[in-house]
Amino acid sequence: MLINELSKKTGLSPHTIRFYEKSGLIEGKQNEAVKSNNYFHYDEVTVEKLEFISDAKSVGFTIKEIGQMIDAWYKQKYTKEQKLEILDDKLISLEQKMKEIKEMKKQILQFKEDVVNDRC
Amino acid sequence: MLINELSKKTGLSPHTIRFYEKSGLIEGKQNEAVKSNNYFHYDEVTVEKLEFISDAKSVGFTIKEIGQMIDAWYKQKYTKEQKLEILDDKLISLEQKMKEIKEMKKQILQFKEDVVNDRC
DNA sequence: AGCAACATTAGAGTATAGTGTATGGTTGAC
DNA sequence: GTCAACCATACACTATACTCTAATGTTGCT
Structure with missing residues (x-):
């Protein structure tokens, strides 16, 4: 899905989503096959992540802390x-x-x- | 007591204390009788307030919210x-x-x- | 082809909660 | 009287987490 759909599903503005992406919390991917645009595509895991981010933020975790948790969950790092x-x-x-x-x-x-x- | 003592008692820097004072959370008073300086004097209630402020901040209340609570407690407003x-x-x-x-x-x-x- | 609705990047602006730096006056011990 | 330690004000700067604006390109419907 593209950012607008992701925005509607999560209740977060495209702006905020891009901010989270720049902060390293989520990651969309561009379709290499399509050269006419550079649109980012997001999957269901990203929806889950964004929901987690919203919850974690409301209990007072910072973006940095949330990033650590997401990495601890999803990354092989x-x-x-x-x-x-x-x-x-x-x-x-x-x-x-x-x-x-x-x-x-x-x-x-x-x-x-x-x-x-x-x-x- | 003067700000330095208040600072030591509460663990908050004079700077931060002044910031809270400017934000309307606490209030020192100047001694009208002494005209040579404009030093602010603080009482034990201010110590209590600052301790409350620290606690309230750590549970995530904003300065505005803390102000409301302090007003609800101390003010006749x-x-x-x-x-x-x-x-x-x-x-x-x-x-x-x-x-x-x-x-x-x-x-x-x-x-x-x-x-x-x-x-x- | 035209146009609304969408996409991107980049840079500026906002709010909150401080912290730093400068300037200048005061107090008290020696 | 001088000097360190204190006090005050004011303005600038920082970090976090957005939010806005601008410029520009793409897609899809008619």
């Missing part, structure tokens, strides 16, 4: 051990985020009590 | 009802973040399985 290490690392950071959110929740609940009891 | 509404709103967004993190955790665990079983 790392050994099995390296891949697992990267992914475990991200799992740890998720646990950390979780802990921080629970703390923040407590803090805000305290604020609410203070408001209710006119302590502020 | 809102009614009780408005304050509770703001805080409830932030609680909901924390629940949302938590859900997303749990999803992401599942996703990464799936990646790990794929790696272990050579499915990628």
Whole structure:
């Protein structure tokens, strides 16, 4: 599929998709046989990747971190051990985020009590 | 206390503290009696606020959102009802973040399985 | 052939959250 | 009084993650 279709499927603008491509997160390929244009073609895996990117972004991972995870998943660039290490690392950071959110929740609940009891 | 002490207590640079002050998150006061300088003085509440700011930032709240929460806590700018509404709103967004993190955790665990079983 | 809708690259601009650098005044210990 | 350590303001610069604009080429429908 071309970028417009990919855009519609993922809800990301072609601009943003190209930005992710330039950032090394995804990769379309040009058809060597067709010489009249230089259109990029994307497959279903790219749709999956972009969905993952959106999710990962919303939990606060940076593009760099997301790139690492995608590489750990799709690329042959790392050994099995390296891949697992990267992914475990991200799992740890998720646990950390979780802990921080629970703390923040407590803090805000305290604020609410203070408001209710006119302590502020 | 002056900014340097505040900086040491909170681990934030004077620069960053001034940035937060300019952003309306905290407020020092100048001593009217002393005319020879224009030094700002900060109290313990400001220490608390800065600690809250650091925590809130690490869970992904923006300065704007943090400002709203601080206002909901310390300022007379809102009614009780408005304050509770703001805080409830932030609680909901924390629940949302938590859900997303749990999803992401599942996703990464799936990646790990794929790696272990050579499915990628 | 004409034209809308699509594609590409390249470079500039925006928002957020700082950080750096310069300039100049103040305080306090010696 | 001088000097280091501190304070303030202001403007520039950085990094991240887009978003916009412009220029230009391609495709497909009529």
